[in-house]
Amino acid sequence: MGCIQSFRQCCDQPKNTNVRISLPAVCFVWQLAMIILFGFFIRYNAESDVHWKQENKNISRSDIENDFYFRYPSFQDVHVMIFVGFGFLMTFLKRYSFGAVGFNLLIAAFGLQWALLMQGWFHSLDPMDGKIKIGVESMINADFCVASCLIAYGAVLGKVSPVQLMVMTLFGVTLYAVEEYIILNLIHARDAGGSMVIHTFGAYYGLSISWMLYRPNLDKRLNGSVYHSDVFAMIGTLFLWMFWPSFNSAISYHGDGQHRAAINTYLSLAATVLTTVAISSLSQKAGKLDMVHIQNSTLAGGVAVGTAAEFMLMPYGSLIVGFCCGIISTLGYIYLTPFMEKYLKIQDTCGIHNLHAMPGVIGGIVGAITAAAASEGVYGKEGLKTVFDFTGKWENMLPTQQGGHQAAGLCVALCFGIGGGILVGCVLRLPIWGDAPDDHCFDDELYWEVPEDEESIPPILEYDNHIRNQAGKNSHFSMEQSRN
Template sequence: MCVWQRRQFSLLALFFQMIFLILFSLFCRYIDPLDDSKRIYSGTDYPLFQDVHLMIFVGFGFLMAFLKRYGFSAVSVNLLLSAFVIQWAMLLRGFLSKQFQETGTFTLGVPEMMCADNSCAVVLITMGVLLGRMTPVQFLLLAFFETSFSVLVDHIVFNILHVNDGGRSLVVHAFGAYFGLAAALVGKKKNVMEMDEQGSIHHSDLFSMIGTLLLWVFFPSFNAAVQEPEDARHRAIMNTYLAMASGTVTTFILSSLVDNLGRFNMIHIQSSTLSGGVAIGSAANAVLYPSHAVAVGICASFVSVIGHAWLSPKLEKRFKLYDTCGVHNLHGIPGILAGIFSIIFALGYEPESYGKTLYHIYPHFEGGPMNGERNREIQAVYQLAGMGVTLATAVVGGLMTGTLLLPGQADRRSADFQSDSSEMSQWVQHNWRFLEQELLERERLHEIY
């Protein structure tokens, strides 16, 4: 491998970081402490931000550590991409803000930090589809392009269409999943790891379960973090809590039923137990009855387990569509389900049931401060439009990004590239690989004795 190939990641990352430094210097400010017209800090904001932050850096990282020969890279590249996306997403949202259009600068606070973490989740979900098939350089470019698309969609969905997607199931989970699947469809089998490398072993599955448990515990905070007012935030926490609980029990039931010997499948336990939190997300602030949240969790886990058991193998066999972490069944299908439920609940509840929180959830309903003219039926149409815009942009953006990034790697057939490919994909130091091999050997000896 030539010197340029060995240094291209460092040079590219340095280029981006210098650009970010310049942009932050020119356009970004903190909120003026003397400006009483803006909410600088809320006592409930930072604890929720901490929960979401832990989900991003620890939960997602360990969830993707199930591959026996990709554990170090899964966690470390997760850290790299999150730190990169935080900066780029803050800048993009700042440039799209009304404040920037009026003053030429924008300010940052805890709410902006929460939104930046949401953007991290988008990229990490896509990373789960392509895990093991891209180099750090490709992942960095992917994060740059995908964050640009996702922030634009976020702006359209919330500031133009005024869709209720309180837990961000559409603009985070569904977008990230279908962006990654579209990119994977371009690469197809050219960039897929060998089956032996894709497998898991006892300790890698245990690490992944740590990620699952962290995500499970903090998922109510994820769905409630950006909700306003406190009444809607409280509903989001309770609804997510119940949907996760019912979904987890349903996952264990179905996991045993779809196995010929009645065993539990670790893939289902690591993934489908979280699907209830995804499916309730879009309407987490709007669901008014506990039984409805429980029903959403049951439906989400049902489609997730069925997806793992039957849909994913068919997609691999027929379309050569390889989804390393089963993202389609955890984020994709439940994300679409969340959009459907948001339409159902927008139609099903009387507006008067929400009291004063109605115009926070649906700001353009008739009679509100925005002088809107929407009713339940019109809002449902906008919910459907938001889902369509999200999915269309995700697929088109994923196809474009995949075409740009994936085939170039697959078409190179030199012996040097083949021998260096695993090293580039692993992105670990020699002593890291040695340590991982030692752990595998210990695992093998443990099974023997």
Template sequence: MNRSTSLRVRLPVFVLVLEVVIIALYAAFVTYDDNANAKFQTNETNPMENSVYRDYPYFADVQVMIFIGFGCLLAFFRFYGFSGMVFNFLTATFSIQWAIVIQGFFQFNYGGKIHLGVINLLYAEFACAVVTYLFWSRAWEDESRSAPGHGFAGDPYLFCDRVGWVTFVLYRPSLNKGHAKEITSYSSDILSVMGTLFLWVFWPSFNSALTIKGDDQHRAILHTFIGLSSSTITAFALSAVFNKRGKLTMADVQNVTLAGGVTVGASVDMMISPVAAYALGVMGCTACFFGYKYLTPFMAQHLRIQDQCGIHNLHGLTGLISSIAGICAIILATEETYGPSMYQIFSHRAPPEGDPKLLELQKLIPGLKPGLGRTGQEQALYQVAAIFSTIAAASVGGLLTGFVMKLSFMASPSDEDCFDDELFFDMPDDFNSVEFKMPMKHEDKEQMSSENTKV
């Protein structure tokens, strides 16, 4: 037992500090959103029009994805099921708490107070997908109002690539040959597929949670479903065709099937047409599959990046495809396709204050705010800039996070203890007998098997 992995002092101290800080910040700065404040309810207020009814269903679905979907999916290692599921639970809870304050400071801050509603929780959940996200938060602030999808669905995926940079710093040469415990079991694989299914089922809610309400959200749901569907059957086909014996590989079923949900991200609420969503699903899945097959081993050997969960493939590569698709969709957007609501979806393309066209449009869309009068090409250039700044922020943030995680006071396990629940949990008695079954010699199995079939 490596003393340095004990959570006895570090975890409680960390939690205590966090709780004191959060209580202080909450007490000083956090109040209710107007929709959650009894004081602002009058006889004009229709309770059923409270924002909670627009936001909570999507919040609940994303909760299922983060806590149950990812929890199960990450429990795919045979001896690392507790850790995968439980540390996902802990990390998600931590980062949502933190994100509420940071996000609140940047986005829901007026009159010197952070205003808390279910919408903040929803934003915090998106932030939760990336553990620290200060840089992103700022980049997001500037651009989020200018392009749909962007900042909501496309970029988080691309930003997830920062986790790849974390793995760069955490590189362990000895793990490169593979680790004896880096294996799955029959039941852990099934649990992991359940996680995939939860993610698959609720991904449309994730991609559409922060779009404009109405037809935009409707399209986001359609595109995500179509992209996931085409991605799924492509993943099965690729899995079979690149397997020597024509069998399916569970890792493909668990991960590559989901790629389509990412690729449609950046253009999810635009008028890209159903066939484009279908094609994006196929492309994203293909890129993700070959990423797993060739890029992950290449990076592990030559670029010292160990990426057990395939973040680069599921989020990096597909996020890039998604962003390029988003740029194309922005360039191709015309008033002919979108009608006047184009200036609502791409708010920076709306005519500026004083432009007579603005008044004309405001007759058609009463709440339309003046924009910057950008053309489609200009808007696309800003989008390109946003992609590069996201990649840069992800890299810097990822490297920093990696170095922090390498600091000696973090409970970092020795190489041989990696992928082992025993390091962090009191284990039930049968854990050792489960372990026992693993390294059975092949001849023994054959013999047993032949003996058994005689019975």
């Protein structure tokens, strides 16, 4: 602990935010590395390879039974969540919308390539030829993996440079792939919607990094929203909210598995909205609602129902999960975020602790309980096997055991998140990454060519009159006028 503190201090040096060498270098070199690695390792899988057509004819399957048609609509919904959902959710800051959508796009585009490789090595390496075989499910999993890094971005939004984000994504994806392999394959926990694997890991990864990068003198003048930026952020909120059923059902098993996961998520999210509104209104003197809560806490139900979405959670079970998460997440924004900043020295720009960390942990617990409570009466003998994948060496596993494995999975996600975040945080404190000084955070000016201010557009027709009218006045004053 002490050593972390001293490391922290030794890294605090004057800032140079020029990334003209480092950013292009990172982008070029890493993209070239991707091309080379893809050349060595990545090929189409059986269902996206041209030979599928022929094999398919031999076994008289219909074209529509290609996995593409089971999963592609969900993939596109997930894709929208990653790029528009996460991207626009972060545009709420008054002067960081370019950074929010732009860097979100950058790190997601890099992360998904690296995720295809990392996840491929762990999950879909073909032992015959040593190649990773990719298809639509790989693309969904890559997007999922990227999601955890974008969640982490939420904690450090406005305080890091794009180069730091790239580094954070490189390590984040790597850690994710290892953690996912341990949780899903070694521990044999189930996590269709990623409450543990994506949200818990991603959130604690980001929070730990934010803790390592603590800025005691952070200037908060730009750490807030304006009217329009809040409306932009609602675009992100709504696309996340609407497509979350696709997120949680995207990689469930075909048929009723995907069907049930979508229903459970749909219901949980609906319940969350009502309790979020209730707590938000209660918390203000005049009962007014706070946009921050509506933008974020309404999504907590989707996070928390992730693990159990494909289980027989029952519609009312989903509502209960959503009900609780709306309350907890909104209370988190009201009480916990200021507390964490003041006493734990964790500056969490987007409040990911309330939206991802707590609901993710709840989701892991709900998953463990639901799994432990599973019975042949509800699932049927076949159903238990399918839902919990009791096959191969896990053939004789019992639901109660599975509940324990789920809980173990949650612990692994927590450890990887916190531990990984602290390590990566150390790396990111090196004074070479071009991050912003404390009094220029949350400002697009640092890394973007920002156009002149909107208020300075005079309608052309009135422009000349305006100039003429102003001409008689003293020059300082007319400049003031035209700037407004």
